Amino acid sequence: MLFDKTETQIKQELFEEIKTNIPQITNFNSGGVMRGFIEILAKFIKAIYDLLNLVFQNAFVQTASGIWLDMKCAELDLYRFEAKKTKGYVVFERDETAGNVNIPAGTILQSRTMSNGKKYRYFTTQNVVLAEGAANIMVEVEAELPGSEYNLPPNSIVELVNPIAGIDRVYNTYNWIVETGLDEETDESLRKRYYLKWQSISGATMSAYESWARNVEGVNQVVVIPVGRGGGTVDVVITAVTGEASDELLQEVKNAIDERKPYGVDVCVYRPTWVEVSISLHLKLYNWADEAAVTQQVTEKVYSYFANIKIGQDFILTDLINVIKTKDIKDVVIINPVSNIGVNAKEIAKLVNLSITTEVVEEI
Numbered sequence: 457m458l459f460d461k462t463e464t465q466i467k468q469e470l471f472e473e474i475k476t477n478i479p480q481i482t483n484f485n486s487g488g489v490m491r492g493f494i495e496i497l498a499k500f501i502k503a504i505y506d507l508l509n510l511v512f513q514n515a516f517v518q519t520a521s522g523i524w525l526d527m528k529c530a531e532l533d534l535y536r537f538e539a540k541k542t543k544g545y546v547v548f549e550r551d552e553t554a555g556n557v558n559i560p561a562g563t564i565l566q567s568r569t570m571s572n573g574k575k576y577r578y579f580t581t582q583n584v585v586l587a588e589g590a591a592n593i594m595v596e597v598e599a600e601l602p603g604s605e606y607n608l609p610p611n612s613i614v615e616l617v618n619p620i621a622g623i624d625r626v627y628n629t630y631n632w633i634v635e636t637g638l639d640e641e642t643d644e645s646l647r648k649r650y651y652l653k654w655q656s657i658s659g660a661t662m663s664a665y666e667s668w669a670r671n672v673e674g675v676n677q678v679v680v681i682p683v684g685r686g687g688g689t690v691d692v693v694i695t696a697v698t699g700e701a702s703d704e705l706l707q708e709v710k711n712a713i714d715e716r717k718p719y720g721v722d723v724c725v726y727r728p729t730w731v732e733v734s735i736s737l738h739l740k741l742y743n744w745a746d747e748a749a750v751t752q753q754v755t756e757k758v759y760s761y762f763a764n765i766k767i768g769q770d771f772i773l774t775d776l777i778n779v780i781k782t783k784d785i786k787d788v789v790i791i792n793p794v795s796n797i798g799v800n801a802k803e804i805a806k807l808v809n810l811s812i813t814t815e816v817v818e819e820i
Contacts (some may be wrong), residue, residue, distance in 0.1 A: 459505035463502045470494045517647060525643055528650070529649070529650050532654070534646070537645075537673060538640060540637060541603075541637055542606035542633060543598050543633070544635070545595065545596055545634065546565060546626055547626065548592060548593050550623055557620065557621070558584075558620075559595055561579075561582050563579065565580070566578070567613050568615065570752075571749070571752060582595075596634075602639075604636070610632065613628040614626060614627050634698075636698040652670060665717075669713065676697045677695040679728075684724070685722070689723075692724070700727055706727065707725075710723065710725040728768075728804040729803045731771070733762075733807055735811070736792040737811070739751070739812065740814075740815055743816050746784075753782065761780075762806070765805050767804045768801040768804070773793070786817055
């Protein structure tokens with residue numbers, strides 16, 4: 457902080473300055489004219505100091521934040537990625553299949569109470585008819601608000617706020633999300649793109665290729681592999697904010713790089729190869745634990761772990777245990793896989809199945 461002074465310190469300095477330079481003034485008692493003048497002046501000086509501190513802190517990208525960082529990045533034609541709503545498909549199901557059932561747009565669905573104590577609401581986006589003879593139908597829904605917290609694991613959206621005659625249950629399946637909800641881009645992420653943009657000015661470095669790829673909206677992770685297929689080649693491995701990069705996103709990144717790369721360089725942009733991971737856990741719980749609640753909490757943590765796993769990051773059993781362990785869990789037994797799983801720079805670990813069993817054990 458440039459000016460680290462309290463209002464009291466400023467007043468005291470003013471008192472001392474006046475006593476030294478204007479000795480004729482001796483009445484500094486509360487209620488006196490000079491005392492009141494000094495207190496008002498100290499408030500204005502403190503306000504100026506606070507403003508100077510704010511301007512000084514936000515004059516540099518290293519310490520700028522919020523709208524100040526936005527303005528600095530705009531100088532390089534970089535803009536913060538906005539928050540987005542989760543979109544996906546939820547199953548509407550019935551037991552009796554006679555007759556048509558109308559599911560109107562705007563139907564409200566709600567998640568169970570998640571481990572953070574919240575419930576999340578979603579709205580159907582179109583009018584749909586569950587036809588006679590059909591037991592279920594997939595219906596598109598959109599989150600009530602933008603943000604990544606609406607990217608819930610399977611079997612979380614299970615409540616129908618607006619009951620519909622003929623519909624017995626709703627639920628979301630494993631790959632229910634089609635557009636991942638996003639939080640507004642953080643200062644750290646935007647600042648990183650700023651640095652990469654500057655580094656790219658020096659030429660076609662690894663940082664330049666990463667910058668070109670990251671500035672395409674929808675890109676999440678980027679790994680640049682120089683001479684990936686021999687001399688004169690560069691491989692760029694990406695994931696999307698929605699998870700797996702679509703063909704359209706791959707082509708968009710390829711076009712962005714081709715516009716800037718040196719002549720003669722062969723660039724290949726592709727998604728990482730999945731290293732499929734099936735997990736089977738057995739949880740030993742203390743006798744006070746709520747088995748259903750713990751199972752739900754662990755399920756959420758496992759899905760969150762894989763949602764944030766990096767390209768080329770090995771799957772380490774102890775890492776998973778550290779993520780899911782809570783005060784209610786005495787021990788975590790990983791039945792499958794039996795050992796760590798290595799992942800190379802062109803691969804990413806992908807959860808394909810999760811099985812959780814529990815037992816309550818007596819505390820020793």
